[in-house]
Amino acid sequence: MAEDIVLSDLQLDLMRVLWRAGDLSVAEVTEALADRGLAHTTVATLLTRLEKRGAVAARRDGRMLLYTACVSEAQVRRNMVSSLIAQVFRGDPKALLAHLVSEREVAQGDLEQVRTLLQRDDENGSASP
Secondary structure (H helix, E strand, O other): OOOOOOHHHHHHHHHHHHHHHEEOOEEEEEEOOHHHHOHHHHHHHHHHHHOOOOEEEEEEEEEEEEEEEEEOHHHHHHHHHHHHHHOOOOOOOHHHHHHHHHHOOHHHHHHHHHHHHHHHHHHHOEEEE
16 A cells, blocks of 8 residues: 555546546546546556556456555545655644744634644544654
């Protein structure tokens, strides 16, 4: 299974199709991404590469390959945020949070939700250091 999976925008869009629909053929994924204007061969290549990375699995159904996601959206999100923190904020998650607050990317109501989540984690003994 893919441990440190970080996806491009296109790969992420493709994975979202699989997360929503489950087992799909290349043609079905291509159709779901019609607004991107991708060729069937491009989608097939993307799926093959994601399979090699362990993000998707292929199984044969007659003459057709069906692809399914092997990683959850939560796993990918966690890995991509961890990568962002490591690369852009030198491994300091507080720096990311400070950036979001100082750039007004987080509204006051959002901060209250974060405080509630942090308090719940503290009460459950699962807060991260």
